[in-house]
Amino acid sequence: MDQPLMSRRTLSRRHLLQATGGTALAAALAACGGGGGGSGGGSSSKELSFVYMGTAEQQATWNKLFAKFTEQHPEIKLKAEGIPLSNWGDFFNQLSTRIAGGQVPDVIQIATEGQRLFASKGLLAPLDDYIAKDKSTIDEYYGDMDPNLVEWDKKYASTDGKTYYLPGEFNTMCMWYSKELFAKAGVPEPTPKWTWDDFRHACEQIKAKTGAFGYAAGPEYFAAIMPWLLTNGTSSFSDDWSKPTYDDPRVIEAADFNRKLVADKLSPPPGGTFDATTAAAQGKLAMFGGGRWPIISIRNLKATAKMGIVPWPVKAGQGSPVGWNGYPILKASKKKDDAWTFIKFLISKEGSSFFAQLGGTIVPARKSVANSQSFLEDAPKGTEYLYQALSYATPIPSPDKGAAVQKAIEDGWKQVLTGNASPADALGKAQTTLEGLV
Template sequence: MTAAAATLPAASALTGCGGSDDGGGSAATGDLSLVYLGDATQQKSFNALFDEFNKAHPEIRIKARGIAAKDWATFANTVSTQIAGGKVPDVVQVATEGQRLFASKGLLEPLDSYIEKDKKTVDAYFADVDPKLRRWTQKYGSTGDGRTYYIPGGYNTVVMYLNTEVFAKAGVDLPSGEWTWDDFRRAGVRIKERTGAFLLPVGYGFPFVDILPWLLTNGTSTLNSAWDKGTFASAEAVEAAGFVKSLVDDGLSPKPGGTFDAGAQLAKDKLAALGGGRWPTLDVRRLDMVDKVRIVSWPVKAGQGTPVGWDGWPILKASKKKQAAWTFLKWLMSKDASRFYASIGGTTVPARNSVAQSASFTDDAPKGTPELAEAIGYATPIPSPNQGAQMQAAVTQGWQAAITGTKPVREALEAANSKLGGLL
């Protein structure tokens, strides 16, 4: 769900279509076309959210299309093809990975005049949101022209979901605070010896969870903070990949790339931990394991770290329903919308701090759920340059070669980093 967005080959053809910066041009009534990424479960939650909006604003009817793409790259390609063919939605859900790309193509309506006219509403929203989320949206979701193109929505950080019964059977204490890679490894060895369970299923195909937490807890990432230079072959990255490879080599993780069902194995007490953002909570509920699971921060080497990605909600420049679209964006900022989405099983952390700390978010969820919101304090935005899809492919291939032993770790990451340099 956080794979990098692909290029939009034909989208730039719409740059001059419609749009203005005066906050006008259409009535706040009628049908509103909206496109979002979601599988069947997520579509159920989103559709309930849209129905709730329709109850609050019966004069506007949302016609939403959920695209069950396997990642944001596929989603972006699908949407761009539809836009190039003239099927232009009014609003598109855009994750961090695609925000700069969409803005750079001139597809989006600047929101500044709308924000100014509803300043009280917008200020109240951002007063309840971590200020970094607003800064990051401005920095990474714009073209550097000083305009605002997105209202940031829910976000995800990465934590670990621990099976408390596996830890108890192995006689291993749960971490009470920050814990280290060495603590994590020692726990895994003991769990394997005493219960036969795996510690963690490591992988390479989902960098947001499989790769970035290890890099960031060792003080590095795939790119520098400006997203214009690869850092994937740094000594810290090599050390991180070597550590993950050791988990595979020592049998503490199943072989990556197979068909290991983490949820099913967690339920059978054959797995001690899995990584993720808010979304694993839905599986934990489905498996009736809420009371058996504890959420903790990712183990560290150099210091705390986690990637963060967030939803951005823009209005398409070619939309003929801009006022209706803005009415929807305003409603998304409300406490009512945030509480409703959190309570029905939304897969993100509410942007509003007051909701993220409320029962709407923490009820029927594992102990330690507040860590998801607290982690934004030490989070780093997932690197998302315009070349995101190609960059992700290089990172994934390099990490795969490193942790499976196809190439020596350093050689694998240096080859991947060289590809990043060419792309950037």
């Protein structure tokens, strides 16, 4: 879902909401409210508008998918716009500002981090009648995906029992590793059951024998914090996202484990211009965390055959955060039937297969596509683990006040990595901040 599920230097899938709880969304609610819509209503009656997040590179892939839709549905004039931002928070903020100004698209792309918030504010049209009308189509779709996705969507993406999203493509977290550096250091490649101790040992051996960094630690909530918490049997919030748990001893232990990686120079310090994919392709970095999104950069660097993917190392048990796409219809849309036709195309086996073949940066929701050659070819060994992670993944905790929540979580972790505060002090302070937000 960062990207597209977008990434920063250490390939964070995405950032949590950075502004949607603020003034922009409040203005959007004032304009669109729980009633008919913004001052400008829906999009032009001649066009079906779709707004999504994507870099220029990702937009080129999406455009091929849109061309396929137009080929099948020439009666619908699709106007798709990709917004090239680096995190979901900025995307939601810009989208909210547009809606407040009356520029209301028909369909939008919303990741897990914003689904509950947007659904709770009266901006979206329920899909239940459409689902009932096309029951066989939706039943077939749900039957081709991990049931966890369906259950998570029901539990976390709505506050009133209505359906506003069909769960779509997703990203989980696994460890990407350089097969060449492991071989050069004489370290066996990691296996699905490896541990934190195995991981640390590999970092030490690779650093000692090749001079390369073992891992790229960072303060990114989805990609560099949550995997360590979940594999240590804890999380940033309770299961219903109502209570922060950032001062849990297991969170502190995970933060200290990462602090030592930086302190012992097994990881570059956070910040700066260090790029994980480039460093891995050049033999300067052995491991980095990622979902599906690194694939485009790795292919462009002609490093696919050099890389492998394996589940995250464990301490208490397997764990991964997960975030998925949803494609809601705006309540203000005047082309809801066409919007539903477009959504059905996006979730169809043909649409999903076509996008996977193009090299999309997200994992298909459909098992049949995720296990197909269109998704697995020209991809690192172990790519299938990204889908298998759904069996033990946890939805990324996404309470409403995203900007402040993310800041507290990431700032606390960064204080630990840089050595500016002890893990207990830094995370205890962050916990106090989080308690004031929920």
